[in-house]
Amino acid sequence: MADESHKELLKRHGLRVTPVRLAITGWLGVDSLARSQAEIEKRLDGADRVTVYRALRDLEKSGVIHSLSDSAGVRKYALCHAACAAGSHEDNHAHFSCSRCAETYCLHQVAVPQIRSPRGFTVSHSALLMTGVCKTCAG
Numbered sequence: 001m002a003d004e005s006h007k008e009l010l011k012r013h014g015l016r017v018t019p020v021r022l023a024i025t026g027w028l029g030v031d032s033l034a035r036s037q038a039e040i041e042k043r044l045d046g047a048d049r050v051t052v053y054r055a056l057r058d059l060e061k062s063g064v065i066h067s068l069s070d071s072a073g074v075r076k077y078a079l080c081h082a083a084c085a086a087g088s089h090e091d092n093h094a095h096f097s098c099s100r101c102a103e104t105y106c107l108h109q110v111a112v113p114q115i116r117s118p119r120g121f122t123v124s125h126s127a128l129l130m131t132g133v134c135k136t137c138a139g
Contacts, residue, residue, distance in 0.1 A: 034076035
């Protein structure tokens with residue numbers, strides 16, 4: 001996605017266009033990998049930790065990115081599909097965490113199955129995290 005597309009993405013979600021938000025969405029849009037805040041901070045070299053935290057929070061709240069915990073419990077972030085909006089993540093897909101390289105992949109083609117909750121329980125979020133060895137490490 002080009003820089004101009006990222007500007008439009010931020011505007012469409014009601015966010016102010018800032019260099020940090022553009023850099024985050026630009027990098028997360030490159031591949032299907034989910035990245036930790038530490039990886040993002042390192043990539044943005046010089047961006048203030050609090051600024052990155054706030055940008056991630058705002059991007060997630062507005063439906064531009066989603067977050068998950070990998071198999072080690074590290075919070076990671078990835079770009080959402082266009083259908084996502086504030087409070088409504090429509091790209092309900094599985095994730096894969098590699099036990100060798102520690103990369104976490106969004107598996108957009110693998111939907112999280114609907115599971116009926118027990119009576120009296122209201123589910124607000126469900127996630128599917130698979131762990132094992134990714135195709136890069138296995139090859």
